[in-house]
Amino acid sequence: MSKSDKKIRIGLFGLGVVGSGIVNIISRARNAHAEIRRICVRDLTRKRAVEVDPAILTDKADDIFNDPEINLIVEVVSDAEASWQIVSRALRAGIPVVSGSKAMIARHLPELIDLQRRYGTALLYDASACGSIPVIRNLEEYYDNDLLLEVKGILNGSSNYILSRIFDHGEEYASALSRAQQLGFAEADPTFDIEGYDSLFKLVIITVHALGVYVDPDNIFTYGISTLHDSDIRYAREKGVKIKLVAQVVKVAPDRFTIFVMPEFVTPNKYIYSVDDEYNGVVIRGECYDRQFMFGKGAGSLPTASSILSDVMARLHDYSYEYKKMNFDGRPVYTTDVRLRVYVRYGATTAVRELPWIEIREQYFSAAGSNYLIGDILLSDLIAARALLSAPDIFLAHIPLFFTDRDN
Amino acid sequence: MSKSDKKIRIGLFGLGVVGSGIVNIISRARNAHAEIRRICVRDLTRKRAVEVDPAILTDKADDIFNDPEINLIVEVVSDAEASWQIVSRALRAGIPVVSGSKAMIARHLPELIDLQRRYGTALLYDASACGSIPVIRNLEEYYDNDLLLEVKGILNGSSNYILSRIFDHGEEYASALSRAQQLGFAEADPTFDIEGYDSLFKLVIITVHALGVYVDPDNIFTYGISTLHDSDIRYAREKGVKIKLVAQVVKVAPDRFTIFVMPEFVTPNKYIYSVDDEYNGVVIRGECYDRQFMFGKGAGSLPTASSILSDVMARLHDYSYEYKKMNFDGRPVYTTDVRLRVYVRYGATTAVRELPWIEIREQYFSAAGSNYLIGDILLSDLIAARALLSAPDIFLAHIPLFFTDRDN
Secondary structure (H helix, E strand, C coil): CCCCCCCCEEEEEEHHHHHHHHHHHHCCCCHHCCEEEECEEEEEEEECCCCHHHHHHEECHHHHCCCCCCEEEEECCCCCCHHHHHHHHHCCCCEEECCCCCCHHHHHHHHHHHHHHHCCCCECCCHHHHCCCHHHHHHCCCCCCCEEEEEEEEEEEHHHHHHHHHHHHCHHHHHHHHHHHHCCCCCCCCHHHCCHEEEEEEEEHHHHHCCCCCCCCCCCCCCCCCCCCCCHHHHHHCCCCCCEEEEEEEECCCCCEEEEEEEEECCCCHHHHHCCCCEEEEEEECCCCEEEEEEEEEECCHHHHHHHHHHHHHHCCCCCCCCCCHHCCCCEEEECCEEEEEEEEEECCCCHCCCCCCCEEECCCCCCCCCCEEEEEEEEHHHHHHHHHHHCCCCEEEECCCCCCCCC | CCCCCCEEEEEEEEEHHHHHHHHHHHCCCCHHCCCEEECCCCCCCCCCCCCCHHHHHEEEEEHHHHHCCCCCEEECCCCCCHHHHHHHHHHCCCEEECCCCCHHHHHHHHHHHHHHHHCCCECCCHCCCCCCHHHHHHHHHHCCCEEEEEEECCCCCCHHHHHHHHHHHHHCCCHHHHHHHCCCCCCCHHHHHHHHCHHHHHHHHHHHHHHCCCHHHHHHCCCCCCCCCCHHHHHHHHHCCCEEEEEEEEEEECCEEEEEEEEEEEEECCCHHHCCEEEEEEEECCCCEEEEEEECCCCCCCHHHHHHHHHHHHHHCCCCCHHHHHHCCCCCCCCCCCCCEEEEECCCHHHHHCCCEEEEEEEEEECCCCCEEEEEEEEHHHHHHHHCCCCCCCCCEEECCCCCCCCC
């Protein structure tokens, strides 16, 4: 209950979309007791979206690391390797860090946890998953018990925007993608968003705070929406469902969980059905509270910056993640021995019919070349067939097996 | 980052619906490091919904207060006065408390904050507002800056259940109420829920954590749904809106906010439109993240108990509310000098036409006696007219002035 009179003096790395938002938001939050003391950028000559005193700009990391007044590093650079260099160096120097670099964090989380422990400092990264939705903090602090069963959601705003344009506005895939790029929801190279990697990295981070288990992203089945075809959209419309790119981690037994990122046929009775445009939505399911749904802007300059601000203010009170669940007895173990029902549309790549299907439930052949089948298969067999499934004439979507009411 | 090896030994007051849920949930949460050491009930002979070792039951509060092993009191008794006695005594004795008693907390919050400060102990009460939705904790810890503009939501499950039955299932008011009572969503005496007081008390607590300002519940305009009439339902249906009981605290200027509980005409583009049945939904609006929506079970034994469990586990790490915003510079001031648009349906009480309307925009007279008018009026004038507006032939609903898209 003591009021801290500490002042946060920030060294900021990165002044792109998010970095500019941080500068903007820190200046507005007069009770944050935070100031940006130095900003390190790659290119000093670049025009910025926000006005900054040129005297605090630098292109030398040392100007931040060697400033004894700086007591927090905020890192929002886009390059994952640069991000790792900055964050690991800061932690080794005992300087706490707030980061929004999901790819870097998802790949290095075990080392980052170890560095925090060894050097007695803190790394906060709520902005790295779902922008303004406080999903990490809530999993860590509020759903911090054994009763959690599932976290499932739409974690990527760009791909969701594209799918929304298609399903709610009848737009074509290509035009939806180019509109997303114009609006700044999708990068010039949209692979990261469209192929599911952005969702994957967020899911890896979420899983550490949900179940206390780190899963290497390379071991998680990840399928995107780049091969989505008019015939898939037509099929989904006929069935009265929307296709959404869904990331999920689910306990399939008290001691086992599974995890994957895949397009999914979502029925109108699910919470995530109405998560449209660039929004994110996360469903947290537990043994006793049933389903909690959190919904908000998942990306963008100010929503992400406001999440960074929450982490900055948490440092006023010396907050750090405790990774409590990593010490739990009976942590569940990752399994891919899970039966899933999927829709596979294919053209010339008829080899998909030879996958080790447990049961094929529907087959459709068309002279136009858009064949599909619906069948049950093990997740491990999907992983083994990754190369085949990445053929450009194939699109895969998960059909959740239990279409019970409000089954998120 | 230190792992606490503390064990929480609970003295529990109350073994009704929520108390039984707590016993159930603590036994399931094996990593909670919590045990229930003693349970104080009013009537030892009563049959309980959960099996409890009779040796730990007592009807003497002293058996809990005098047990030096007990390091946390959990209080979920239904009587507000008894709750105050227990909680204030515990705090004075330096024992931290987790409470779910919203009426008591809303009435005594300034004293309770003072007691926590004076005796250096903690009172947690996330379960008191919106059951399983972690709204207090998020307002306190995550939306802990100056950028918050509004918290608005459906905070009472019982009245929402009744309104859902009416609007989604075409049921009559009386039958919806009795069904709610059968299902345990509404008390035998439903006044507390139906007249808006339950929402009011939650809103008072939320406002302390949202804006750092305590408002006495008696000074807040509160209108319920007990006088809702078929003609109101018909009117709302014709306009394509649902009537929901909405609680809100809104900044109307940088230095002023207003607050009230009132039925509202909710258009389908609002998040809360789809909060049905016994669910609660809260919209948090901020300057930079736009709107966050949190949705979940707002009441019931296990959802409420799981929220209590989160507070219990927070005590493992000595968590307490800091009431940070109460120390903010430039806290906004409560104003009732706010123009609202309302719908008033009336029968014989034609005096409503003589209220100090700023502007009457529609008038309708019917031989059947269901007259209505729509007009703009100051909130302060509604407060002054409370007695008149409580006539049984009057129903009042708020019509939000700005029907912009997704204006929550």
